[in-house]
Amino acid sequence: MTAPLLEIDTVSKRFPLKATLADKVAARLAGRRAGGAVHAVTDVSLTVDRGEVVGIVGESGCGKSTLGRIVSGIYAPTEGTVLLDGKPIATGREDHVNKLTTRVQMIHQDPFASLNPRMKVGETISEGPRTHGIVSASEVTDRTRALLEQVGLRGDYADRLPHQFSGGQRQRIAIARALAMQPDLLVLDEAVASLDVSIQAQVLNLFLDLRRDLGLTALFISHDLSVVRHVCDRVAIMYLGRVVELASAERLYADPKHPYTQALFASVPTLGTGRQDFRPIKGEIPSPIDPPPGCAFHPRCPFAGPRCRAEIPRLTEAGSGRTVACHLNDGGVGQEAAA
Numbered sequence: 001m002t003a004p005l006l007e008i009d010t011v012s013k014r015f016p017l018k019a020t021l022a023d024k025v026a027a028r029l030a031g032r033r034a035g036g037a038v039h040a041v042t043d044v045s046l047t048v049d050r051g052e053v054v055g056i057v058g059e060s061g062c063g064k065s066t067l068g069r070i071v072s073g074i075y076a077p078t079e080g081t082v083l084l085d086g087k088p089i090a091t092g093r094e095d096h097v098n099k100l101t102t103r104v105q106m107i108h109q110d111p112f113a114s115l116n117p118r119m120k121v122g123e124t125i126s127e128g129p130r131t132h133g134i135v136s137a138s139e140v141t142d143r144t145r146a147l148l149e150q151v152g153l154r155g156d157y158a159d160r161l162p163h164q165f166s167g168g169q170r171q172r173i174a175i176a177r178a179l180a181m182q183p184d185l186l187v188l189d190e191a192v193a194s195l196d197v198s199i200q201a202q203v204l205n206l207f208l209d210l211r212r213d214l215g216l217t218a219l220f221i222s223h224d225l226s227v228v229r230h231v232c233d234r235v236a237i238m239y240l241g242r243v244v245e246l247a248s249a250e251r252l253y254a255d256p257k258h259p260y261t262q263a264l265f266a267s268v269p270t271l272g273t274g275r276q277d278f279r280p281i282k283g284e285i286p287s288p289i290d291p292p293p294g295c296a297f298h299p300r301c302p303f304a305g306p307r308c309r310a311e312i313p314r315l316t317e318a319g320s321g322r323t324v325a326c327h328l329n330d331g332g333v334g335q336e337a338a339a
C-alpha cells in the first residue's frame with residue numbers, strides 16, 4: 001500500500017485573543033490569565049491519497065479555511081504536523097512552516113480579489129513558474145497559451161487584463177495559474193461559492209475534466225453539500241474546529257450517521273432528494289473562544305445525553321471505512337438520552 005500524499009496529524013490551531021487593559025485587570029482580580037484564544041481547528045487528523053479529492057464541509061466558522069491555510073503552509077498549526085509525500089509542510093512551530101511551498105496551490109473563493117488587476121493574465125499565469133524555474137523562458141508563451149486552453153479559454157486571452165473577464169472566466173484563470181506550478185495538491189477554498197449557479201456547474205465540470213486528465217489530488221473546501229457531492233471521493237464534516245464524521249461521499253450522502261451531519265443534510269433544500277421538509281439546524285453555533293464541554297454539538301443535538309455534556313467523543317470506526325465522533329456510535333449516551 002502506498003503512503004497517502006497528504007497526512008494531517010492531530011493538527012490544532014488557536015488564534016490568541018488580544019486582552020484589553022480592562023480584561024487584564026478583571027483577570028488579575030479573578031486570579032486567572034487574561035486573554036484566551038479562538039479554537040479554530042482542534043485535533044484534526046486526515047489523509048488524502050494521490051488522485052483523491054477529499055471534501056471539507058461545515059457551517060461558517062467551523063475551521064475549514066484555517067485547515068486549508070495550514071495545509072497550504074500559510075499558517076503554522078499550534079500543534080500537530082502536516083506531511084506532504086512524507087515530508088513536513090508544517091509543524092506546530094512558526095519557523096517550521098514551509099511558506100514557500102510550491103507543491104500545494106490554493107484556489108480562493110473570490111477570483112476578483114485573487115488576480116492582480118494591472119497584470120495581464122499571461123503574466124499572472126507565468127510569473128510563478130518563471131520565478132521557480134518550472135518553465136524555461138523559451139517555453140513560457142506556449143505553456144501559458146496551452147494552460148489557458150486547458151481551462152477552456154482562448155490562448156490569445158493571455159494579453160488581456162482581468163477586468164475584461166467574467167467571474168467564471170477569472171476563476172478559470174486562477175485554476176490555470178495554480179496548475180502552472182505543477183502542484184502535487186490543490187486546496188480549493190469555496191472555489192465556486194461566489195459564482196452564479198449555472199457558472200458554478202461549468203467550473204465544477206472543468207474541475208472534473210482536469211481531474212480525469214491530470215489525476216489531480218485536492219482538498220475541496222465548501223459549505224455547500226450539493227457541490228461537494230459531485231466532486232469528492234470522501235468527505236470530512238467539521239463542527240466547531242473538529243472533524244465529526246469522515247466517510248466516502250457515497251456512504252455519507254446515502255446514510256449520514258452523526259447527528260450534526262444529519263442536521264446539515266436536513267437543512268439543505270436542494271440536495272435532489274425531492275424532500276420539501278428541510279429544516280434549519282436549531283440553535284446557534286457555540287463560540288469557538290469558549291467551546292462547550294463534552295461534544296461541541298450537544299447544545300443543538302436532539303439525542304444528547306449526560307455523557308455528551310461531559311466527554312468529548314473520539315472519531316471511531318463505524319464500518320466501511322467511515323469514522324464518526326459521536327457517543328451514539330461508540331456505546332450510546334445512556335438512559336437519559338432524549339428519544
Ligand SMILES: Nc1ncnc2c1ncn2[C@@H]1O[C@H](COP(=O)(O)OP(=O)(O)OP(=O)(O)O)[C@@H](O)[C@H]1O
Pocket residue numbers: 015038039040058059060061062063064065066067223288
Ligand atoms: N487570523 C485569524 N485570527 C483570529 N481568528 C481567526 C482567524 N482566522 C479565522 N479565525 C476564526 O477561526 C474560526 C474558524 O474560521 P475559518 O475561517 O477557518 O472557518 P470557515 O469554516 O472557513 O468559515 P467561513 O466559511 O465563514 O470562512 C472562526 O471563529 C474565525 O473567526
